[in-house]
Amino acid sequence: xxxxxxxxxxxxxxxxxLKSMATRNVIPKHYTSSSSSSSASTSAVKPKPNIPxxxxxxxxFTGSTIGLVIAGGAYASTVDEATFSGWLFNATKxxxxxxxxxxxxxxxxxxxxxxxxxxxxxxxxxxxxxxGLEVWGRRFSNPVGLSAGFDKNAEAVEGLLGLGFGFVEVxxxxxxxxxxxxxxxxxxxxxxxxxxxxxxxxxxxxxxVAKRLGAQHGKRKLDETSSTTVSTNDDVKHxxxxxxxxxxxxxxxxxxxxxAAADYVQGVHTLSxxxxxxxxxxxxxxxxxxxxxxxxxxxxxxxKKVQAARDEMQWGEEGPPPLLVKIAPDLSKQDLEDIAAxxxxxxxxxxxxxxxxxxxxxxxxSNPMSKETGGLSGKPLFSLSTDILKDMYILTKGKIPLIGxxxxxxxxxxxxxxxxxxxxxxxxxxxxxGGPALIPRIKAELAECLERDGYKSVYEAIGAxxx
Numbered sequence: 380x381x382x383x384x385x386x387x388x389x390x391x392x393x394x395x396x397l398k399s400m401a402t403r404n405v406i407p408k409h410y411t412s413s414s415s416s417s418s419a420s421t422s423a424v425k426p427k428p429n430i431p432x433x434x435x436x437x438x439x440f441t442g443s444t445i446g447l448v449i450a451g452g453a454y455a456s457t458v459d460e461a462t463f464s465g466w467l468f469n470a471t472k473x474x475x476x477x478x479x480x481x482x483x484x485x486x487x488x489x490x491x492x493x494x495x496x497x498x499x500x501x502x503x504x505x506x507x508x509x510x511g512l513e514v515w516g517r518r519f520s521n522p523v524g525l526s527a528g529f530d531k532n533a534e535a536v537e538g539l540l541g542l543g544f545g546f547v548e549v550x551x552x553x554x555x556x557x558x559x560x561x562x563x564x565x566x567x568x569x570x571x572x573x574x575x576x577x578x579x580x581x582x583x584x585x586x587x588v589a590k591r592l593g594a595q596h597g598k599r600k601l602d603e604t605s606s607t608t609v610s611t612n613d614d615v616k617h618x619x620x621x622x623x624x625x626x627x628x629x630x631x632x633x634x635x636x637x638x639a640a641a642d643y644v645q646g647v648h649t650l651s652x653x654x655x656x657x658x659x660x661x662x663x664x665x666x667x668x669x670x671x672x673x674x675x676x677x678x679x680x681x682x683k684k685v686q687a688a689r690d691e692m693q694w695g696e697e698g699p700p701p702l703l704v705k706i707a708p709d710l711s712k713q714d715l716e717d718i719a720a721x722x723x724x725x726x727x728x729x730x731x732x733x734x735x736x737x738x739x740x741x742x743x744x745s746n747p748m749s750k751e752t753g754g755l756s757g758k759p760l761f762s763l764s765t766d767i768l769k770d771m772y773i774l775t776k777g778k779i780p781l782i783g784x785x786x787x788x789x790x791x792x793x794x795x796x797x798x799x800x801x802x803x804x805x806x807x808x809x810x811x812x813g814g815p816a817l818i819p820r821i822k823a824e825l826a827e828c829l830e831r832d833g834y835k836s837v838y839e840a841i842g843a844x845x846x
Contacts, residue, residue, distance in 0.1 A: 467500035475814030494535035502543030521545040526805035527629035540624035550629030556584035577753030592653035619655035628654035662707035662734035675717035701728030708733035719774035757808035761786025772800025790824020
């Protein structure tokens with residue numbers, strides 16, 4: 380299939396070249412008809428035209444381009460899909476640095492658009508068996524996911540899952556569309572591998588997101604109906620509602636809303652049918668009053684209302700989606716104890732640890748951008764978020780699945796999160812800097828870490844540093 384595509388591409392390029400030459404009357408002699416050759420022989424010999432230097436450069440460039448296409452087509456026709464997939468991921472290393480030349484938000488929007496249109500590589504290589512695990516009755520091919528904040532409006536779910544993430548989380552989604560905070564609101568701290576953002580839940584709203592997820596869900600169901608493959612295990616489903624990977628939906632509240640619980644309930648009623656898991660985001664530092672919902676009483680009241688809204692809906696055999704809460708890293712020991720107590724008492728399905736931090740670790744203080752207000756993400760957040768993760772694993776006695784998020788930029792980082800108590804891990808900032816090529820590298824490094832220490836699965840390493 381790849382070879383046929385390459386052949387067609389080369390053929391189209393050559394045809395276009397010949398047409399272009401014909402319009403300029405510069406078709407090579409061996410492409411002319413016999414009649415035109417005869418006519419030319421009877422006419423007077425014309426002097427050889429003086430070809431401008433710039434024209435020669437153009438022809439050289441065109442010829443080089445066609446040569447590259449032919450060479451690429453020849454290469455593609457001789458390899459299998461998996462090898463070609465690896466080549467495409469490596470090729471993104473050339474393109475990704477160009478995004479650094481753009482405004483951060485412009486670059487982000489272009490990246491989402493590219494993924495939405497399928498202009499990103501698609502992973503054809505199966506994940507290593509050691510990375511597979513089951514959580515909430517779903518089979519994850521690997522524990523590495525993309526956190527909320529990248530695809531806020533569920534525009535690129537299929538493309539992002541196709542990159543090889545084990546799961547993708549969209550949002551945060553607010554009930555009513557809102558612009559978020561004024562621009563500029565995203566700032567790079569490249570030397571520190573960090574980003575500061577104060578976007579403020581910019582969202583197209585739940586109606587737009589529900590429409591996109593509904594279309595995706597319908598396509599998935601159609602594919603399942605037309606597929607002749609029969610599952611060999613009815614208890615553990617492979618993939619989720621959006622395709623081969625698992626889809627999480629992160630819901631938030633509007634900035635001007637006076638009833639936070641009503642906003643979250645509305646999100647559940649509208650979006651939960653499309654989600655493999657739901658996340659209550661009460662930890663963004665960019666929405667006034669949001670983090671106050673992490674208090675013991677406030678959190679307990681909120682989770683009860685959201686759970687009731689989810690459970691009152693009609694569900695099939697698979698039941699309602701798991702409900703998680705995403706917390707901040709800027710919490711006291713007492714705050715963590717309160718959250719753990721609520722999570723255990725209400726049998727919460729999971730916690731995501733953590734969101735961005737309003738603190739400024741010493742590593743970033745020398746950067747002028749560190750003075751910007753907003754949440755800090757990336758490498759400087761790793762230690763803080765991992766310490767909070769470890770504390771929460773101990774407080775919840777390992778009874779609740781935790782997703783480790785914050786500063787993951789390598790397989791070793793992901794491994795440390797798992798050893799600190801994470802069942803799954805998420806990244807975002809490192810993906811913004813490293814692009815698609817980062818994903819297979821992190822998965823390969825994580826597998827190496829597990830094998831190096833004698834683990835046969837991700838399960839065996841979860842919470843190893845807490846035992």
